[in-house]
Amino acid sequence: MPTPLIIDTDPGVDDAVAVVLALRSPEVDVRAVTVAFGNVALGFTLPNARKLLALAGRTDVPVAAGAARPLVYPQAEEAADWHGADGLGGRAASLLAEAPLDPRPAVDVMTEVLRHAAEPVTIASIGPLTNTALLLATHPELIGRIGRIVVMGGSLGAGNTTGAAEFNIYADPEAAHRVLTQPDVPVTLVPLDLTMRCAAPGPWIDALSAGSAIGAVLADILLAYRAAFRERFGRDAAALHDAVALLEAIVPGTLRTTPLPIRVACDHGPGRGATVPDGRPDAPGPMVHVALDADVDAVLEEIARRLRD
Ligand code: RIB
Ligand code: CA
DSSP, rough: OOOEEEEOOOHHHHHHHHHHHHHTTEEEEEEEEEEEESSSOHHHHHHHHHHHHHHHTOTTOOEEEEOOOOOOOOOOOOOHHHHOOOOOOOOOOGGGOOOBBBOOOHHHHHHHHHOOOOSSSSEEOOOOOHHHOOOOHHHEEEEGEEEEEEEEEEOOOSSSSSSSOHHHHHHOHHHHHHTOOOOOSOOEEEEEEHHTTTTTEEHHHHHHHHHHHHHHHHHHHHHHHHHHHHHSSSEEEEEHHHHHHHHHHHHSSSEEEEEEEEEOOSSSSTTTTOOOOOTTTTTOSEEEEEEEEEEEEHHHHHHHHOOOO
């Protein structure tokens, strides 16, 4: 029986790979795609999500608009320099078909999925955690229906948006703290420490393009992101952060995790948005399962396999 899955996303180039990966994985049943601001504004991430569902032939999946801004403070910065002004590497306009918009707010769609699922639901949060935080805050009665939350975000080492903070967490630190300190829900955090190790090399992306029609579209969406990675890091590759997190949501246990309490810095100093582990033996919980290791080659091959025809 496939696991019910909600994907909360801010597409986003790596989100695009992640969403298509989930839709092509029989282990999960994508019950809803909920969308937030993030890489670019909601005015772009929302149609991008609709375009991705149409691209994957899944216009049946409910797609709904969530937060247009963070819970408390304005978003400090977007990531258009990585994802393009349109959020899909400049290719959004070429994706003409869009799945119909579910008119309900994202949290309402999430709660309906939770209420009607016959088994615990996995939530894969691969953008700012605002929608997920709102769900937890407004529907504590549904916490027990969440099987696990898999979050792409954070870093125990350097950030990618500031020296201390990774983008998804930095976009809404208050929301991230809310989710990462939620008791009674298994939370897996997939941080930059691992996703950067899983960066897909250029030949992997070329093989993606040759492997299926949808892979060719994804490789095209990845072009600018891949170029930005080469310019920034000096090698031909692309960090598919969200796809690594989705693979863990699809195949639990793919990534090797370490239980650590995580606190998010919500001050306005240089550390804002940092994900701070508490390694003390008697550290107060709740524990977050932090994914710090994996068979990187196996992860990349498994993502590639699912995107090939
Ligand atoms: O830091 C990487 C994360 O930020 C990914 O989810 C990417 O899509 C961006 O949202
Ligand atoms: Ca994302």
